[in-house]
Amino acid sequence: MTTTAPAATPAPPLVPVPGPRSLPLLGNLPAFGRDPLAFLVRLRDDHGDAVTWSLGPRRSLFLFHPRHIAELLGAVESDYDILDIGWAFRQVVGHSLILSKGAEWRRKRSLVQPTVRPRQVRVYAETMVDCARTAADDWQDGERIDVQREMQLITQRIVLRTLFGNDLGEQARALGDAMGVAQQEIGEEVRGLGILLPSWVRTPARRRMLEAVATLDAEVHRLIRARQAAGAAADRDDLLSRLLAARDEQGRPLTAKEVRDEAVTLWAAGHETTSTALTWIFHLLSGSPAARARLDAELDRVLGGRPPAFEDYEHLTWTQQIVKEALRLYPPAWLIAGVAREGATLGGTPVRAGTIVWCSQWTTHRDPRWFRDPASFRPERWDPDAPDPIPDHAWFPFGGGQRTCLGARFALVEAALVLATLAQRHHLDITPADVVPRPGLLIQPAGPLTATLRRRTPGGTA
Known part of the structure; x- marks a missing residue:
């Protein structure tokens, strides 16, 4: 299936223009935090493809054109550093791959990448389907469910x-609740004044985080x-065992702290992001009978x-096209930022060292220049013979360049197989139809999504 096509026209020269007026010290943080x-x-x-603004006192530049975004993401590690988004985020991911840089990043990537290669994803596919089937077995025709909660339970079981x-038994719920608190506090810090506080300040939110x-x-x-302690006798093929067995070119393993940081990061990335994507997928399908009918037909034909x-x-x-279109409309991760090093450029224009350069999946994925009728759920726009070519990096839910999410293949396969498993047996009719997205660490529904389950028989209707 074709995912992107070359842009029809070259990107305009990068000419940054001033954004909205900002406040002393706070910059545009109050307006950003409100919505x-x-x-x-x-x-x-209101301003264009390259806009200067400020999140707090630091100078920032926002990019909206796919060509400029592609250049930024491709230059991370050479001309840009990954932005450290705050105290709360560091508490969860530590010094994992996601915040490492330079030689340390290259070392950790070489150790972590084999754990999520396509061959390993194939091994994990059976677990994905089994966890989804277990949930579907418990669902009853006519039952009302909290969609996001059900998707979280499925993806948590998969990642564990x-x-x-x-499944970690009784500890699973406590760990899931702890991860939920952590992700909520990270999101609140990113969009609020907490991002400006020194690390030593202990607010109630930070105490909850700790x-x-x-x-x-x-x-x-x-x-x-x-x-x-189990050593070779454990003979396991899970990600934790692979992290413990990994060795770099000098034969060095990851330390226990490094294993912890990578394991927790993989857990956070592999659990909440996919459950959020699945929640939005079922919301969109509930409002699109034609797309759901085509899904039913494909599942009956293939399976x-x-x-x-x-x-x-x-x-x-x-x-797959349903998954891609849902990730376009509601990308769980919605902000990427890099910090310019000395000598950094974009579109041939110098970027002052220390400038935070941002891009957003949300705004680019919904730009009418790249997507006709951008607010509509139209999986057919991803048909191989679709008439409207989609520029490279107009769709980038997993980032791009060297820093592309290592778990992208895992996430796409997981979302598709879980969707297929559940939709094969149930329709989820969700109310209310109008749902407000709330951005925190991820873009999630602002309120609960409640669905009525309608059992369907393969080859039949719900």
Whole structure:
């Protein structure tokens, strides 16, 4: 399936223009914090493709053109550093790959990347389907469910089994709750005044954050110690075992702290992002009977009533297009930023060292220049023979360049197989139809999405 096509016209020269007036010290933070998504759309529509603004006292530049975004993402590691987005975020990911740079980043990437290669994703596909089937087995016709909560339970079970090799029993709920608190506090800090506070300040939110991280650390370190004590006798193929067995070119393993940081980062990235994407997918399908009917037909044709398997993924083309279109309209991750080094340029224009250069999946994915009728859910726009070519980096839910999310393949396969497994057996009719997106660390529904389950029989209707 074709994902992108070359841009029809070259990018305009990068000529930064001033954005909205800012306040002393706070800059544009109050306006951004009130409604970040609307603020970014105004930056694009009122000012142009390259807009200067300020998040607090630091100078920033926002990019909206795909060519400029592609150049920025391709220059991370050479001309730009990844932005450290705050105290709360560091508490969760530590010094993991996501915040490393230079030689340390290259070393950690070489150690972590093999754990999520396509061959490993194939191994984990059976777990993805099994966890989704377990949930579907418990669903009853006519039952009302909290869609986001159900998707979280499914993806948490998947990530715990693939990462740690088991469901962790009674600890699973406590760990899931702790991760939920951590992600909520990160989101609140990013869009509020907390991002400006020194690291030593202990607000109630930061104390909640430290308690949540302590819960995560205690269990992850216990698992690491148990796996190290078992040694080769454990004979496991989960991500934790692979992280512990990884060696760099000098034969050095990751330290226990490094394993903790990578494991928790993989957990955070692999759990909440996919559950959020699935929540939006079922919301969109509930409001699009034609798209859901085409999905039903594809599942019946490809699967013939049996559960999906990894080998079916490439044949579930409409399923993949639904996932891609949902990631376009509601990308879970919605902001990327790099900090310019000395000598950095964009579009041939010098960028002052220390400038934070931003781009947003939300605004570019919904730009009418690249997507006809951008607010509409239209999976057919991803048909191989679709008439409107989509420029490179007009769709970038997993970032781009060397820093592309290592788990992108895992996430796409997981979303498609879980969707296929659940939709094969149930329609989810969601109310209300109008849902407000709320950006925090991820873009999630502002309120609960409640669905009525309608059982369907493969080859039949709900």
